[in-house]
Amino acid sequence: MQKIMIAKAKELLQSGAVDRVLGWKTGEFAYDITPAVFETIEELEQSFVYDDFCGANLSKYLIKASRLDGKTLVFLKPCDTYSFNQLIKEHRILRDNVYVVGVPCEGKTDGETLKQHGIKGILGIGSQGDDFIIDTLYGEKTVKRADVLPERCQNCKSKQHVVYDELLGEDGQVLDSHRFDMVEKIEAMTPDERFDFWRGELSRCIRCNACRNVCPACSCEKCVFDNDASGIAQKAAADSFEENMFHIIRAFHVAGRCTDCGECSRVCPQNIPLHLLNRKFIKDINELYGDFQAGADTESRAPLTNYQESDVEPSIVYHKGGNR
Amino acid sequence: MLKLSLDRLNDLFAAVAADQVLYIPADDASGQARFQRWHDGLEMTGALNTVRSAKDFFFPQTENLVDFKLKGKEIEIIDPRTEHEDFVIFGVRACDARSFTILDKVFLVDPVDSYYQSRREHGTVVTMACTQPEETCFCTAFGIDAAAPEGDCSCWMDDTSLYLQPQTDKGQRLVDHLGDLLQTCDDSAVAAQQQSTRAVLEKLPFANLSLDGFDGEHLLELFDSEKWAELSEACLGCGTCTFVCPTCQCYDIKDFDTGSGIQRFRCWDSCMYSDFTKMAHGNPRLTQLERFRQRFMHKLVYFPANNEGEYGCVGCGRCLSKCPISMNIVKVAKSLGGENL
Amino acid sequence: MQDVKTTFKPKIVAFCCNWCSYAGADLAGTNRLSYPADVKIIRVPCSCRVNPMFILRAFQRGADGVILCGCHPGDCHYTSGNYYARRRMTLLFSMLDYLGIEKERTRVEWVSAAEGAKFAETMNSFVETVRSLGENKRLEDLRCKK
Numbered sequence: 036m037q038k039i040m041i042a043k044a045k046e047l048l049q050s051g052a053v054d055r056v057l058g059w060k061t062g063e064f065a066y067d068i069t070p071a072v073f074e075t076i077e078e079l080e081q082s083f084v085y086d087d088f089c090g091a092n093l094s095k096y097l098i099k100a101s102r103l104d105g106k107t108l109v110f111l112k113p114c115d116t117y118s119f120n121q122l123i124k125e126h127r128i129l130r131d132n133v134y135v136v137g138v139p140c141e142g143k144t145d146g147e148t149l150k151q152h153g154i155k156g157i158l159g160i161g162s163q164g165d166d167f168i169i170d171t172l173y174g175e176k177t178v179k180r181a182d183v184l185p186e187r188c189q190n191c192k193s194k195q196h197v198v199y200d201e202l203l204g205e206d207g208q209v210l211d212s213h214r215f216d217m218v219e220k221i222e223a224m225t226p227d228e229r230f231d232f233w234r235g236e237l238s239r240c241i242r243c244n245a246c247r248n249v250c251p252a253c254s255c256e257k258c259v260f261d262n263d264a265s266g267i268a269q270k271a272a273a274d275s276f277e278e279n280m281f282h283i284i285r286a287f288h289v290a291g292r293c294t295d296c297g298e299c300s301r302v303c304p305q306n307i308p309l310h311l312l313n314r315k316f317i318k319d320i321n322e323l324y325g326d327f328q329a330g331a332d333t334e335s336r337a338p339l340t341n342y343q344e345s346d347v348e349p350s351i352v353y354h355k356g357g358n359r
Numbered sequence: 360m361l362k363l364s365l366d367r368l369n370d371l372f373a374a375v376a377a378d379q380v381l382y383i384p385a386d387d388a389s390g391q392a393r394f395q396r397w398h399d400g401l402e403m404t405g406a407l408n409t410v411r412s413a414k415d416f417f418f419p420q421t422e423n424l425v426d427f428k429l430k431g432k433e434i435e436i437i438d439p440r441t442e443h444e445d446f447v448i449f450g451v452r453a454c455d456a457r458s459f460t461i462l463d464k465v466f467l468v469d470p471v472d473s474y475y476q477s478r479r480e481h482g483t484v485v486t487m488a489c490t491q492p493e494e495t496c497f498c499t500a501f502g503i504d505a506a507a508p509e510g511d512c513s514c515w516m517d518d519t520s521l522y523l524q525p526q527t528d529k530g531q532r533l534v535d536h537l538g539d540l541l542q543t544c545d546d547s548a549v550a551a552q553q554q555s556t557r558a559v560l561e562k563l564p565f566a567n568l569s570l571d572g573f574d575g576e577h578l579l580e581l582f583d584s585e586k587w588a589e590l591s592e593a594c595l596g597c598g599t600c601t602f603v604c605p606t607c608q609c610y611d612i613k614d615f616d617t618g619s620g621i622q623r624f625r626c627w628d629s630c631m632y633s634d635f636t637k638m639a640h641g642n643p644r645l646t647q648l649e650r651f652r653q654r655f656m657h658k659l660v661y662f663p664a665n666n667e668g669e670y671g672c673v674g675c676g677r678c679l680s681k682c683p684i685s686m687n688i689v690k691v692a693k694s695l696g697g698e699n700l
Numbered sequence: 701m702q703d704v705k706t707t708f709k710p711k712i713v714a715f716c717c718n719w720c721s722y723a724g725a726d727l728a729g730t731n732r733l734s735y736p737a738d739v740k741i742i743r744v745p746c747s748c749r750v751n752p753m754f755i756l757r758a759f760q761r762g763a764d765g766v767i768l769c770g771c772h773p774g775d776c777h778y779t780s781g782n783y784y785a786r787r788r789m790t791l792l793f794s795m796l797d798y799l800g801i802e803k804e805r806t807r808v809e810w811v812s813a814a815e816g817a818k819f820a821e822t823m824n825s826f827v828e829t830v831r832s833l834g835e836n837k838r839l840e841d842l843r844c845k846k
Binding site for chain 2 (some may be wrong): 062063064066067068069071072096135146147151155156157158171172173235236239242243244245247248249257261263267270277279301302304306307319321324347
């Protein structure tokens with residue numbers, strides 16, 4: 036696929052159809068891939084990469100890139116296309132300045148996930164059938180590819196591209212995933228258990244803002260948490276309250292707009308399962324206001340900018356909610 | 360050199376914890392390591408290093424500096440400090456141990472930071488030699504020997520025993536206090552382990568990372584390099600690299616209105632943030648390129664220029680493994696330094 | 701030992717829409733209907749003015765319970781504000797519950813300008829509920845309690 040993509044990018048660059056290519060660039064190791072802009076054939080040949088480690092969602096970079104002169108070619112994986120569509124809907128990306136090439140994805144992993152599976156000193160990674168053959172400082176290791184995929188890919192919601200100008204490879208289907216299983220599990224806990232679970236997770240937060248800054252739905256020019264005039268600007272969580280507040284409000288601000296791309300959990304240095312907050316809102320919205328997938332289209336009204344006269348009353352939470 | 364059988368490690372921890380607070384690196388719910396207060400039965404992690412560095416003990420993420428209370432028309436000023444307890448951090452790696460030397464050069468020079476100083480005085484650092492470094496490690500570039508860590512007391516661990524070598528008076532007092540638990544031994548086991556560790560260190564991908572050209576002499580040349588644009592273009596502007604870094608030492612001082620008074624506290628700041636060093640006129644670094652450049656210029660150029668060539672980095676590799684977009688100091692050094700200069 | 705729950709006086713913040721429940725509170729007052737003095741009313745132009753952050757901030761500053769009162773669905777002065785508020789608060793309360801924070805500390809009630817009695821009843825019952833829960837411990841900011 037990488038070869039086909041490079042060929043496509045070269046063709047469009049050479050013909051002048053696009054002025055730059057947004058893709059992924061090789062690093063020092065097999066897994067440390069960086070989103071990058073390619074403007075020349077040489078750059079593409081030298082360092083363009085598309086493999087099992089290109090997890091970064093490129094959609095958010097288009098907010099800026101689509102405002103540059105000329106057209107930007109971007110490669111989007113199926114789940115990235117949802118974020119792209121959502122940003123189109125919110126008028127954050129100028130669609131006319133982007134040429135979207137959909138690329139297939141069989142799940143992406145990263146160095147951190149491999150290390151969580153006990154692999155130390157990774158020098159090189161090869162694949163053979165369903166396995167990764169990993170050359171390490173401490174000998175060769177073989178792991179099943181499916182075992183070392185992060186949660187978001189194990190519970191992939193869709194292999195379908197919802198937007199593209201051109202598609203490389205076959206398009207997939209929206210999948211029946213088990214992505215709400217863990218949310219249900221938490222809901223089934225007692226309030227005390229839920230409180231302890233979330234305190235345990237959120238207390239590890241170091242307020243690096245990686246979740247916010249990577250999130251395609253967090254596209255405010257000035258975040259309320261960075262705005263000194265807001266009265267709630269925080270650079271660090273000085274109290275457990277601020278940990279809760281940041282994560283509740285962040286999840287709330289993207290409620291109905293979060294496409295569940297899972298970037299927040301991917302980038303969290305403390306491995307906080309942030310997607311479980313977003314998925315709670317998605318699950319609630321689906322159950323209370325009808326199934327809704329943010330980014331699936333560019334026209335529908337988002338659940339929180341919409342209403343029905345027959346909507347349930349907030350008191351439903353007293354009866355519904357966890358541990359009923 | 361002193362020795363303890365590993366099956367008595369818990370006894371050693373208990374003896375240390377009997378009159379000081381003891382922290383050891385242990386796994387948390389996410390399966391990653393962090394320093395935790397020892398309690399009976401808490402086991403050491405198998406991970407090479409903690410996600411957050413050991414600097415937290417001396418320079419915590421948030422710290423109250425002073426409280427103001429309103430009493431009618433009077434403002435009462437309260438020093439919220441209480442005397443620190445003596446504490447021991449066990450299992451600090453060589454890289455983090457060196458980071459304290461770097462932080463000392465910031466906080467213990469005139470004007471001395473008394474908050475930091477007090478913690479340094481009360482803390483005893485027990486280091487642990489590495490045996491299985493990761494591919495992201497590049498401490499060798501800064502002259503750090505992971506097989507012979509600095510600290511108040513250095514330790515080595517093999518399958519059966521823990522070996523201890525006190526290095527300072529504080530370290531000596533600690534082992535004296537442990538008394539009968541420890542036996543004296545020769546250093547043959549440690550020497551053998553060091554040899555095999557150093558063989559691995561030589562094979563690391565960044566074993567020969569060159570920092571040639573990163574000095575005050577080349578300041579303007581590096582500052583004006585056109586490569587910063589490419590290096591910083593994907594940067595998200597998050598604070599991950601700075602907050603997991605053992606040597607990042609920038610902080611902000613903020614006031615929190617409690618409703619009945621003010622709490623003035625300081626908290627870590629990140630040069631990656633849009634409001635870093637914001638002043639009355641606004642922000643001196645308007646683009647992410649400038650903020651990104653600041654981080655690496657500080658560590659690789661400004662800091663050594665002001666501190667006899669000592670870099671503001673210890674090669675722990677945390678930023679390499681944690682950056683969301685995998686951009687890091689090694690990529691910067693390789694791109695700008697050496698023959699590329 | 702004294703029973704904490706009977707002596708505890710909860711602090712309640714009530715966000716009241718200017719066009720209905722705020723007038724309802726007035727009516728309760730002129731009718732000399734009593735409700736606990738621990739209810740602090742904050743007047744808002746519409747229930748949909750209330751950002752989830754307001755609710756959290758109230759808890760941070762020491763509230764033990766937060767209630768939002770607006771016009772009955774269909775009667776919004778601005779046609780549809782309360783419909784949006786209804787969705788927002790439903791989701792917010794559900795999230796608080798998900799985090800293990802007592803859901804009974806938050807409530808939404810629709811109270812019109814003519815319903816002085818309902819306003820007083822609502823406040824009495826809400827204060828009673830929060831009193832039985834005790835002090836807010838799960839969404840407090842210790843710095844504000846010194």
